[in-house]
Amino acid sequence: MKAICLYLQIHQPLRLRNYRFFEMGQAHNYYDDYQNQYLINRIAERSYLPMNQLILDLIKKHGKNFNISLSISGVALSQFEWYAPDVLRSFQKLAKTGQVEFLAETDGHTLASLTNIEEFKKQVKLHSDKIESLFGKRPTTFRNTELIYSDAIGQVVHSMGYNIMLTEGARPILGWKSPNYMYCNAKEPKLKVLLRNYQLSDDISFRFSNQSWQGWPLTSEKYVKWILDMGNKEEVVNLFMDYETFGEHQAQETGIFEFFKALPTEVLKRTPYTFATPSTIAQKLKPIAPVYVPYPISWADEERDISAWLGNELQNEAFEKLYELSDKVAACKDPEIQKDWMFLQASDHFYYMCTKWRGSADVHKYFSHYPSPYEAFINYMNILSDFIIRLNQNSLNNNQPNSTQKIMEKEPKKATPEKVTPAKKVAPAKKAAPAKKAAPAKKAAPAKEAAPAKKAPAKKAPAKKAPAKKATPAKKAVPAKKVAPAKKAVPAKKVAPAKKATPAKKATPAKKAMPAKKVAPAKKATVKKAAVKK
Amino acid sequence: MKVLMFGWEFPPHITGGLGTACYGLAKGLLKQGVEVVFVVPKAYGDEDNNVAHIVNASDMEIDLRNKIYQRYWNNLTYIEIGSKLVPYMGFNDYLRLEKKLQVEGENIEDGFYKRKFSFSGKYQSNLMEEVHQYALTAAMIATQYDYDIIHAHDWLCYEAGIAAKAASGKPLVIHVHATEFDRSGENVNQVVYDIERRGMQAADKVMTVSNLTRQIVIERYGVDPAKVFTVYNAVEPITIKKKVEFKKHFPEKVVTFLGRITFQKGPEYFVEAANQVLQQDENVRFVMAGSGDLLYKTVRRVAELGMGSKFHFTGFLKGVDVDRMFLMSDVYVMPSISEPFGISPLEAMRAGVPVVISNQSGASEILKNALKVDFWDVDAMANAIYGLLHYPTLHKHLSVKGVEEVDSLKWENAALSNLKIYHKALSK
Numbered sequence: 013m014k015a016i017c018l019y020l021q022i023h024q025p026l027r028l029r030n031y032r033f034f035e036m037g038q039a040h041n042y043y044d045d046y047q048n049q050y051l052i053n054r055i056a057e058r059s060y061l062p063m064n065q066l067i068l069d070l071i072k073k074h075g076k077n078f079n080i081s082l083s084i085s086g087v088a089l090s091q092f093e094w095y096a097p098d099v100l101r102s103f104q105k106l107a108k109t110g111q112v113e114f115l116a117e118t119d120g121h122t123l124a125s126l127t128n129i130e131e132f133k134k135q136v137k138l139h140s141d142k143i144e145s146l147f148g149k150r151p152t153t154f155r156n157t158e159l160i161y162s163d164a165i166g167q168v169v170h171s172m173g174y175n176i177m178l179t180e181g182a183r184p185i186l187g188w189k190s191p192n193y194m195y196c197n198a199k200e201p202k203l204k205v206l207l208r209n210y211q212l213s214d215d216i217s218f219r220f221s222n223q224s225w226q227g228w229p230l231t232s233e234k235y236v237k238w239i240l241d242m243g244n245k246e247e248v249v250n251l252f253m254d255y256e257t258f259g260e261h262q263a264q265e266t267g268i269f270e271f272f273k274a275l276p277t278e279v280l281k282r283t284p285y286t287f288a289t290p291s292t293i294a295q296k297l298k299p300i301a302p303v304y305v306p307y308p309i310s311w312a313d314e315e316r317d318i319s320a321w322l323g324n325e326l327q328n329e330a331f332e333k334l335y336e337l338s339d340k341v342a343a344c345k346d347p348e349i350q351k352d353w354m355f356l357q358a359s360d361h362f363y364y365m366c367t368k369w370r371g372s373a374d375v376h377k378y379f380s381h382y383p384s385p386y387e388a389f390i391n392y393m394n395i396l397s398d399f400i401i402r403l404n405q406n407s408l409n410n411n412q413p414n415s416t417q418k419i420m421e422k423e424p425k426k427a428t429p430e431k432v433t434p435a436k437k438v439a440p441a442k443k444a445a446p447a448k449k450a451a452p453a454k455k456a457a458p459a460k461e462a463a464p465a466k467k468a469p470a471k472k473a474p475a476k477k478a479p480a481k482k483a484t485p486a487k488k489a490v491p492a493k494k495v496a497p498a499k500k501a502v503p504a505k506k507v508a509p510a511k512k513a514t515p516a517k518k519a520t521p522a523k524k525a526m527p528a529k530k531v532a533p534a535k536k537a538t539v540k541k542a543a544v545k546k
Numbered sequence: 547m548k549v550l551m552f553g554w555e556f557p558p559h560i561t562g563g564l565g566t567a568c569y570g571l572a573k574g575l576l577k578q579g580v581e582v583v584f585v586v587p588k589a590y591g592d593e594d595n596n597v598a599h600i601v602n603a604s605d606m607e608i609d610l611r612n613k614i615y616q617r618y619w620n621n622l623t624y625i626e627i628g629s630k631l632v633p634y635m636g637f638n639d640y641l642r643l644e645k646k647l648q649v650e651g652e653n654i655e656d657g658f659y660k661r662k663f664s665f666s667g668k669y670q671s672n673l674m675e676e677v678h679q680y681a682l683t684a685a686m687i688a689t690q691y692d693y694d695i696i697h698a699h700d701w702l703c704y705e706a707g708i709a710a711k712a713a714s715g716k717p718l719v720i721h722v723h724a725t726e727f728d729r730s731g732e733n734v735n736q737v738v739y740d741i742e743r744r745g746m747q748a749a750d751k752v753m754t755v756s757n758l759t760r761q762i763v764i765e766r767y768g769v770d771p772a773k774v775f776t777v778y779n780a781v782e783p784i785t786i787k788k789k790v791e792f793k794k795h796f797p798e799k800v801v802t803f804l805g806r807i808t809f810q811k812g813p814e815y816f817v818e819a820a821n822q823v824l825q826q827d828e829n830v831r832f833v834m835a836g837s838g839d840l841l842y843k844t845v846r847r848v849a850e851l852g853m854g855s856k857f858h859f860t861g862f863l864k865g866v867d868v869d870r871m872f873l874m875s876d877v878y879v880m881p882s883i884s885e886p887f888g889i890s891p892l893e894a895m896r897a898g899v900p901v902v903i904s905n906q907s908g909a910s911e912i913l914k915n916a917l918k919v920d921f922w923d924v925d926a927m928a929n930a931i932y933g934l935l936h937y938p939t940l941h942k943h944l945s946v947k948g949v950e951e952v953d954s955l956k957w958e959n960a961a962l963s964n965l966k967i968y969h970k971a972l973s974k
Contacts, residue, residue, distance in 0.1 A: 032925050033932040034826050329939040367947075369914060386917050389940055390933030 013296045015248045015288035016239075016279060017206060019155070019178060020255035022060075023085040023121055024052055025360035027381055031391055036398045042352065047381065049095045056096045059259030064102040066258075066269060070276055071109050077286045078276050079111045082255065083155050086119030086139050087358055089146070100146070107147035113289035116140045116151035116174060122357035123321055125156055125165045126308060127335050135354070136172060153178070153290040157359050159208065159252065159311040160318060163304065166197035166205065174203070176294040178252060181207035182309045182316040189301070192246035196299035204294050205303055208252040208311060212238065217253035221266040229267070232274040236282050248293055249285065252311070313368070313375070320376070321362035326389045331362060333396060340403050349406060352399060356392075364388035547968065548581040548693040550710060552684060552703035564723050566889055567755070567779050568699055574780070574961025580968075583691050585684065585706070677741070681705040685713040695968050699723060701738060704745025717750040717971040724886045725762050728810060731884075743767050750971040753777050753964065755887035756908020777963045778912050780955040781892040794874045798831045798856075799935050802875040802899075804863070804890060805882075807838035812881035812904065812921045817844060819879070821851045822928035823935070828856070830935060835860040835871055872897035876941070877934045881921045882907050891916060892955065895948035900941055902930045912955070915947040 029044035070078050084092075084103065092100040106112045118124060119139040124132035136154070144150040154174040156165060161179035169177050181191030191207035215235070219225045227234065239249060254261065262268040279285055288296075312320040322328055334356060341353045364380045365388045382388040553568040572582050684706035688696070696718045698707030704720055711718040726738045746752050746767050752774045754760040760776050763769050794800070801823070803816045813834065820832040834844065834857070841859070848857045863871055872878070878894035878901045885907035892909065894901050895916070903910050904921035917934070919926040934941050 030926070030929075032929045033936075034822060034928070036826075325939050325943055329937075367943075383918060384914075386933075386940060386944065387930075390917075390929060390937065393933065393937050393940075394929070 013247070013288075013293075014283075014285045015293050015296075016285045017081070017248055017250045017252075017290055017293055018287055019081040019083065019115070019250070019252045019290070020257075021083050021085075021155070021253070022088050022255040024048075024055065024088045024091055025121075025358060026087050026091065026355050027051075028361070028391055028395060031395045031398070033394050033397075036394060037401045040348070040352075040398060040402060042395045042398075043355070044381075048091060052091050052095045052099075055256060055260050056099045058264065059256050060096075060099045061102060062264075062269065063255065063258045063272075064099075064106060066273060067106060067112070068109070070273070071106075071111050074276050074280060074287075076111070077280055079113070079287050079289045079292065081113040081115055081153065081289045082106075083115035083117050084143075085117060085121040085157075086135075086142060087121050087355065089142060104147060107149070111289075113153060113291055114143050114147050114149065114151055115178070115290070116143065116154045118157055120354040120357045121157050121359055122354075123157060123160070123318075123331070123359050123362065124357060125160060125168070126318065126322070127331070128338055129168055131335075131338060132168065133172060136169075152176070153294070155179075158321075160308050161205075161305060161310075162308040163198045163306060165308065166203050166305075167200045170197065170200045170203035176204040176206065176290050178206050178250070178290060179208065179305075180252075180309050180311040180316055181210055181250070184316065185303060185305055185309055189303075190246065192242065192249055193300045194248060194293070194297040195301055195303040198302040198304045201299070201302065204297075204299055206248065206250050206290055206293070207303070208250050210311070212249060213251050213253050216251070216268075216271075217257040217261065220257075220262045220268055220271070230271065232271055232278040235271075235275065236278045239279070239285065240283055244284070247297055312363075319368075320366055321359050324365070324367050324385075326367070326385065327362045327365045330365065330389060330392055330396065333393075337400065337403060340407060344403060344406050344410075346406055349399075349402060356396065356399060361388070361392050365392070547579070547695070547965075548583070549575065549968070550583045550585070550688065550691060550693040550696045550716075552585050552696070552698040552706045552710070554586055554699065554702055564700065566781075567723060567887070570780060570782055570957040571961060571964065573782075574957035574959075575964065577958050578961050578965055580961075580965065581693075583687075583693060585687060677702060677705050681709040685709040688713040688716075695719060695971060697721060697968075698745065698749075701726070701742045701745065704741055704748075708745060708748045711748065718748060719751045719753060719967060719971055720745050720749040721753045721755075722746070722759055722763055722886070723755055725759065725766070727762055727766060728759075728884045728886050731809060749773070751775065751967050753967060755779055756911050758906070758908050758911065759886040775963075775967050777960055777967070778908070778955070779887045779889055779892075780957040780960045781889060781896055781952055782957065783896075783953050796831070798829045799876040800831050800833055800874050801877045801879060801931055801935070802833045802835065802871060802894075803879050803881070804835040804868070804871060804894075805880065807834065807836050807841045807844055809840065810882060810884055811836075811838070812883045813838075813840055813844050814847065815881040815921050815924055815927060816879055817847050817851070817853075817857070818924045819881070819928040819931060820857055821853060822924065823931050824853055824856055826932065827935070830856065832857045833860060833871070833875075834858070835863045835868075837862040869897075872899055875899045877902060877931055879927070879931065880904065880907060880909075881927060883921050885909070892952050895952045898945045898949055900934050900944035900948060902927060902934070913951065915944050915951045917944075 027044045027047050028042050029047075031039070031042060067080060071080075082103070089100070092103075107114065116136060117139055118132065118135040119142065120135055122132075122135060124135055140151050152174060153176050154169045154172075155178040156169070159179045161177065166177055177197075186207065191209045195205045195207060197203040197205055212235075215227060215230060215238070219227060220230055222228055242249075258268055258272060276287060279287070308318050309316050310318055310320070322331055337353075341349065344350070360379075363376065364382050365385045366376045367385045368376065376385075380388065382391070551568075551572065553572075554564070568584075572584060575582055680702070688710035694716065696707050696710045696714070696716050697720075698704055698710075698718065699721045700723045707718050707720055710716070722742075726734045726742055746763060746769045750773070752763060752769060754763055754774060754776050755778065757776050760774050763774050764771050801820070803811075803813065805811045807813045816832075816834065823830055824832075832853070845859060848854060860867075860871070872894055875894070875897075876899070878891060878899045880888055880891050880901065880903045882888060882904050883906060885904065887908035888903065889909070891901040891903050891907075891913065895913075900915075900917070901913075902917045902919060903913070905918050906921050910916070910918045917930040919930055921927075934944070
């Protein structure tokens, strides 16, 4: 069997708003709802909807020979539910064809696998539950956030019942070996491993529209020739990239859709390859060798290690402060806290704090909505400080009954927060603090708050022109030399798993009630800024 | 190559960023093998007897007789011309100075910044006389020395540059450190503007200290973009670690504003940001070091906000006091509304003090390890200050990286870019 394994990653960060220090202890809405909604809708229009339609057409046209796999982070799923339900439906439509495999990952697009295995497992299960309920099938293939992988992580993944995992074909790991075969985990041979062919993947995701690249303009004929040029021994070509490559990172005008549309025809006509999903490939191909990955690798930056998220002291500090809270959060039943805990773990927040000025700097900049990594750090720490205040208050009060609970205020956030929870997990929690919350929260409080918040951003919209940020960089470019991932290594403590959480009762609010008056002025400033900047 | 340079202050008489820049640039050029004839109008009331005494703190081991620099200085010719012109002087400032001289005499440097006077425009002719007198002298000097190119710093020297060019036929490069729009906002003095415009038009090449300024030169003065080049300032590395003994006698952290208290510097935004921070955290002290025409207004506002016990005014600082100020600072803020470049944050960073600077400053175009906010965005400014005070990892990171970054900005490099512009002017 010769297969092309085409996997596209769908993720959109839940961007944090400008959260000022004087809001700590008062305002607990952390997200830039306007910006998030705006970007989701924009990308839906440019990428998700047209590309899903194209995939559907290709499946109809090529039948069994065209299969594709997608992984959608829980963070992206939540935002689709809040802001773009039609996108979700179009993915469900793809699922019905039976030729699209949905992969498992962490629900919050987190780095938990690097520090807290219990938390990691919990998130993976949560995500698989969601995928199963939305798309009708429980995933059997796993891909970690940003394709982060190590021997140890692979072992854990296998222990959770997944039999194949995707990761980067990082040169430091492979050396002279080819990524175009099936490998297996070095410690757990039953876990199969597919390695990304970064050359061919980046030709599309990163270089497609680069006019100074010698391969430009890239046509399906040319691309197929490159595939054939690899020789006839190769078994599987792993093309892993951001889904948003199609229509967002590479705009429609570049011809990316035409290219993608023509590719399967060309491949099926001229080569022995067919398009298959990881689970199919796992059944057919045997590993030719174990791949040794003692230290975590990923598909990001030239280094292909974890330095994009945990490469400087700011990132490490924020990361440690966050995971120090694991036990306390585990003991906390407040669904709002649980929800924020998940969102605050997203790898994106750490990515924005990266201070690499050379090499991958432009890529980081493209994806970041902060003026600099320092603003990203300050903003995140402000929010984390507030989160800690809430958490502490919650554990102080946890022997009181929970009714008034999180009613609370703010959350002008999603217009439709309630919808959010397709996933079973959240549901029960919500139940607990029922009725009462819905009513007052919805009506009263949010109403007034939402208004100003909403209004302000509206102005800023056009001016700001937010770039695409999000997701994982396609830009990995030429791998280049160096850097054995080794040194980067994750700090020691990572290993320690989380201990058990003591269950605690509910929390109580009391404190919550305060208004978000601060928000208004802050907003004003932002608006002005947008104007000036432009 | 030999340059005839017209400046308006030179060591040891440095009252701020401009003198520092002229000095650094001249020194950088000397290191590049260029000979410099430096002409300055000697500030009134400032006699020779102090020459060896160093004035401004931060940069300042500027004893020309220092052995280390001797070999460079051998290529420097230094000429002073009697005049009342002093740096940073807009037209109104000059009027104040004039008046004050009549009233009190000496010691302009302090008095000039501290007092307010009101005037009619009747001294206008005097200022023009000064400028023209300087230009006449310049023309004379221009015929007495041998050099390849003329370089004039800021508006008071433009006429001199033009005169020298006319007298000698040598190409003229003018160096724009600030424009009338930076000094006066939109209330531009037409006379000054005209001089600036004439200088820019007459020049063969125009150098600006930032793209921000370059843009102003192009848009507001109608200068051909093809002859305007940005050359960023730098800062002298600290070669001899001056031991300034200083101990802070209180536990609070210190946030500092250091500069003239004038419209251009945005002192009011610093005050409002201080107010926000103090409401959240009482363990901070804010210091405003400097003087200027908005001083009283600023003092009143601080009192009105009830911050008197946490917000301090030091008056104009110089010499070792500036070093002490940096030593006791935890955060340095430059909230300028319009700052062509702004060397002071570089000096703070060099001293290991993290900085918050406005996006409306030329320095923000090159500094990476600085927090940047819009001057009017008080929330963001307060937030940045708070972040530096409360997140030690960030403070340390910026402190360390800031020193590294500033050490890599060298006057030699600026001088090299400058030299290229000379060559362009000469080849034309």
